[in-house]
Amino acid sequence: MQPFMRLKRPFLPALLALFLLTGCATGQQDxxxxxxxxxxxxxxxxxxxxxxxxxxxxxxxxxxxxxxxxxxxxxxxxxxxxxxxxxxxxxxxxxxxxxxxxxxxxxxxxxxxxxxxxxxxxxxxxxxxxxxxxxxxxxxxxxxxxx
Missing domain, CATH: 1.10.490.10 (Globins)
Structure with missing residues (x-):
C-alpha cells in the first residue's frame, strides 16, 4: 500500500489545483x-x-x-x-x-x-x-x- 500512497501524494496538489481552477472557471463566470x-x-x-x-x-x-x-x-x-x-x-x-x-x-x-x-x-x-x-x-x- 505504501507505493500507492507515494504515487498518490504528488498528484494530490495537482488534482486539488485542477479542481479549484475548474470550480473557479465554471462557478464564478457567468x-x-x-x-x-x-x-x-x-x-x-x-x-x-x-x-x-x-x-x-x-x-x-x-x-x-x-x-x-x-x-x-x-x-x-x-x-x-x-x-x-x-x-x-x-x-x-x-x-x-x-x-x-x-x-x-x-x-x-x-x-x-x-x-x-x-x-x-x-x-x-x-x-x-x-x-x-x-x-x-x-x-x-x-x-x-x-x-
Missing part, C-alpha cells in the same frame, strides 16, 4: 450573454460600435444605402443570439447580406478592431471579449464568400 451585460449591455456595445463605424470614412461608405435603425436592431439580435441569449437573429444569412459589397480582409479586420474597441470601452472582461470575437470570427467565411 455565461457570455450575462458577461456582455444582457440586453442593456449589448445595446450599449452596438451603439458604441455603430458610432465607431460612422466615424470611419472607409467603412461608413458601406452603409450609405442602409437603414441604420434596422442594422442596429439586427446587430443587437445577432450578438444576443451569438452570445446564447434569448434573442434569435432572423436577418439574412451573412453571405447574402454582404454580397457584392467588395469587402476585403482589411475591411473585415477594421470592423473587428472597431468591435474590439467598443467592447474594451464598455469594460467587457477580456475572456468575454475573446469569446465573442471568436464566435464572430466564424462568420468571416460567409461574409467574404461572394466578394
Amino acid at each position: 455565461d457570455l450573454y450575462t458577461q456582455l451585460g444582457g440586453e442593456p449591455g449589448i445595446s450599449v456595445i452596438v451603439e458604441d460600435f455603430t458610432l465607431r463605424l460612422a466615424d470611419d470614412p472607409e467603412i461608413v461608405t458601406f452603409f450609405a444605402n442602409s437603414n441604420i435603425d434596422l442594422f442596429v436592431a439586427s446587430l443587437k439580435d445577432q450578438l444576443c443570439d451569438i452570445a446564447d441569449g434569448p434573442c434569435r437573429y432572423e436577418g439574412p444569412p451573412m453571405d447574402r447580406a454582404h454580397q457584392h459589397m467588395g469587402l476585403t480582409d482589411a475591411h473585415f479586420n477594421t470592423v473587428v478592431q472597431h468591435m474590439q474597441a467598443a467592447l474594451i470601452r464598455q469594460e467587457v472582461p477580456v475572456g468575454a471579449r475573446n469569446q465573442l470575437l471568436g464566435r464572430l470570427a466564424r462568420l468571416h467565411r460567409d461574409i467574404m464568400k461572394l466578394q
Whole structure:
C-alpha cells in the first residue's frame, strides 16, 4: 500500500489545483450573454460600435444605402443570439447580406478592431471579449464568400 500512497501524494496538489481552477472557471463566470451585460449591455456595445463605424470614412461608405435603425436592431439580435441569449437573429444569412459589397480582409479586420474597441470601452472582461470575437470570427467565411 505504501507505493500507492507515494504515487498518490504528488498528484494530490495537482488534482486539488485542477479542481479549484475548474470550480473557479465554471462557478464564478457567468455565461457570455450575462458577461456582455444582457440586453442593456449589448445595446450599449452596438451603439458604441455603430458610432465607431460612422466615424470611419472607409467603412461608413458601406452603409450609405442602409437603414441604420434596422442594422442596429439586427446587430443587437445577432450578438444576443451569438452570445446564447434569448434573442434569435432572423436577418439574412451573412453571405447574402454582404454580397457584392467588395469587402476585403482589411475591411473585415477594421470592423473587428472597431468591435474590439467598443467592447474594451464598455469594460467587457477580456475572456468575454475573446469569446465573442471568436464566435464572430466564424462568420468571416460567409461574409467574404461572394466578394
